[in-house]
Amino acid sequence: MLEIRISKRFANVERKFSLKAECACAPGITILFGASGAGKTTLLDCIAGLTTPDAGRIAVGNRVFFDCEQGLNLAVQRRGVGYVFQDLALFPHLSAEENIGYGLSGKERTTRTDEILESFRIAHLRKRKPREISGGERQRVALARALVIDPCVLLLDEPLAALDAVTKSKMIDDLQAWNRAHRIPIIYVTHSREEVFALGERVVVLEKGKIVAQGTPHDVMTAPRQESVAQLVGFENVFDGAVVAVLEYRGTMRCRIAGSKVELETPLVRVKSGVSPVRVGIRAGDILLATVHPQGLSARNVLPGRVLSLEERDMIVIARVDCGVEMTVHLTLAARDVLELQPGREVWLVVKTHSCHVMAK
Amino acid sequence: MNIAAGSWPRTGRGLSILAAHIEVTRIRMDWQAFWLTIRLAVVVAAILTVVGLPIAYWMTYSRWRWKFLVEAVVALPIVLPPTVLGFYVLVALGSRSPVGRWWQALTGHTLAFTFTGLVIGSIVYSLPFAVQPFAAGFASVDSRLLAASATLGASRLRTFLRVVLPLSVPGLVTGVVLSFAHTMGEFGVVLMVGGNIPGVTRTVSIDIYDRVQALDYASANQTALVLLGISFVAMCVVYGVNRRVWVWWK
Numbered sequence: 001m002l003e004i005r006i007s008k009r010f011a012n013v014e015r016k017f018s019l020k021a022e023c024a025c026a027p028g029i030t031i032l033f034g035a036s037g038a039g040k041t042t043l044l045d046c047i048a049g050l051t052t053p054d055a056g057r058i059a060v061g062n063r064v065f066f067d068c069e070q071g072l073n074l075a076v077q078r079r080g081v082g083y084v085f086q087d088l089a090l091f092p093h094l095s096a097e098e099n100i101g102y103g104l105s106g107k108e109r110t111t112r113t114d115e116i117l118e119s120f121r122i123a124h125l126r127k128r129k130p131r132e133i134s135g136g137e138r139q140r141v142a143l144a145r146a147l148v149i150d151p152c153v154l155l156l157d158e159p160l161a162a163l164d165a166v167t168k169s170k171m172i173d174d175l176q177a178w179n180r181a182h183r184i185p186i187i188y189v190t191h192s193r194e195e196v197f198a199l200g201e202r203v204v205v206l207e208k209g210k211i212v213a214q215g216t217p218h219d220v221m222t223a224p225r226q227e228s229v230a231q232l233v234g235f236e237n238v239f240d241g242a243v244v245a246v247l248e249y250r251g252t253m254r255c256r257i258a259g260s261k262v263e264l265e266t267p268l269v270r271v272k273s274g275v276s277p278v279r280v281g282i283r284a285g286d287i288l289l290a291t292v293h294p295q296g297l298s299a300r301n302v303l304p305g306r307v308l309s310l311e312e313r314d315m316i317v318i319a320r321v322d323c324g325v326e327m328t329v330h331l332t333l334a335a336r337d338v339l340e341l342q343p344g345r346e347v348w349l350v351v352k353t354h355s356c357h358v359m360a361k
Numbered sequence: 362m363n364i365a366a367g368s369w370p371r372t373g374r375g376l377s378i379l380a381a382h383i384e385v386t387r388i389r390m391d392w393q394a395f396w397l398t399i400r401l402a403v404v405v406a407a408i409l410t411v412v413g414l415p416i417a418y419w420m421t422y423s424r425w426r427w428k429f430l431v432e433a434v435v436a437l438p439i440v441l442p443p444t445v446l447g448f449y450v451l452v453a454l455g456s457r458s459p460v461g462r463w464w465q466a467l468t469g470h471t472l473a474f475t476f477t478g479l480v481i482g483s484i485v486y487s488l489p490f491a492v493q494p495f496a497a498g499f500a501s502v503d504s505r506l507l508a509a510s511a512t513l514g515a516s517r518l519r520t521f522l523r524v525v526l527p528l529s530v531p532g533l534v535t536g537v538v539l540s541f542a543h544t545m546g547e548f549g550v551v552l553m554v555g556g557n558i559p560g561v562t563r564t565v566s567i568d569i570y571d572r573v574q575a576l577d578y579a580s581a582n583q584t585a586l587v588l589l590g591i592s593f594v595a596m597c598v599v600y601g602v603n604r605r606v607w608v609w610w611k
Binding site for chain 1: 503505506508509510511512513514515516523524527528
């Protein structure tokens, strides 16, 4: 169990920032989730010993890394923390083999390096320098280098950010296999929703240096109660609104989006009736588009609108639609072509009641 | 004066033949001063490498608030007139200073006007030309690599030897070559500290000065050309290495 309770303040001229975090990470993968600048890397650096907190305590089981009250601060070299940096930080002048063996000495170096080269399927790259191998291979070398020293904690700072989907899922498999075999606390930094669901047993959401939510991925990501979490977990559409009717017997309510005539039927949440200010979040992928008025639907929200723009990115089409307010909608390439969508086209937006997430403001 | 390449003897016996040839053509190159200068520059560059590396390391990684004071002192020789520097070195080495007295008690003679004195003066004079490129080389190494090395259990010394040094080769080469070339061409400090004793402290730049004083422009030109050539080659090495024209280190 990795226990963290720290505070750290930076008073630089260019960046005033303070981090205050308290969490416990059991063996297994804990996702550290947050926007850039939220303090994720600072938190990892504190655990590794590269940054010294101002106060608090960090311990793994009964090994104390840092304890402000006891004046204890274990040197980086003696913590035994595996750290895969965001930019990997492979030694550019050393071969893959030398990079991996860097943290070992004596006889162990050759035997253990050989073992891990084999198990990570990179034995054929052993003599190559980092710049001579692909991004995914570099990632494997970096992961192997961190794991070969048999760390008591593993820190991964956005390790898959730069990889394509196929390489990514292979790495996730590798990591999960290793996790099952070793059971040490693994902290995995990301801001990708897919990685959270693919890997996480627990999620800790960090925002502006503070932990704002923690729990299982399902709890934290599907029903975000805080707007900050909402934006982080990918609500492309977040609107200010007000509750105009509470339909208690149906378990729903109607919210009007501020500055428009658009009314949405949403699930009932505990807010003061009348004109309570709320926020409504809708994922771009949860909205359907129709070119004729749809009928016989279970969805309660059908809004007329007009396509403003279409943009293709990473195999999806991002449409901006004006329906009294501007909504972002994600479509597949095929859907765009079948519907013959183009800017200016009249469309209907279809949103299920339970796709509208209401948050107290 | 005829020193065109085609007219040089091709007997292959090296520089003594060349010297004799130049003697015949009535241009006298002071080979004693030349070799003395080379010896001085090599010794100084070697010592500055040993002394400069730890200073540069400290200057790069120290977070001491008053570090700038040390940086200013190290950089002083760049702006100080060599005569001023030479004067203080001379006073410091002379028989009235503690260092001078201690040396005299140890060896029986003063440091001033000796080759050793010249070496000490040149080290001070060329210090920034070694330390600053070294420090720039160290600073160019990505700090995340040092962090990675530390998390893998490597001590500071091991990190320095295995990561920092191999990745700052251009800075190291620059520092060594510049301190060599700068020592080759020094004048003021040598004159103040060493005087002009043939075979002991008479360097090529002083030789050139003497020739000009004696209106022997041809010989001065000869020596000056050699110095110009060496300096040009040195600069070519510095810029070539930094532009990665030759990359042998990674």
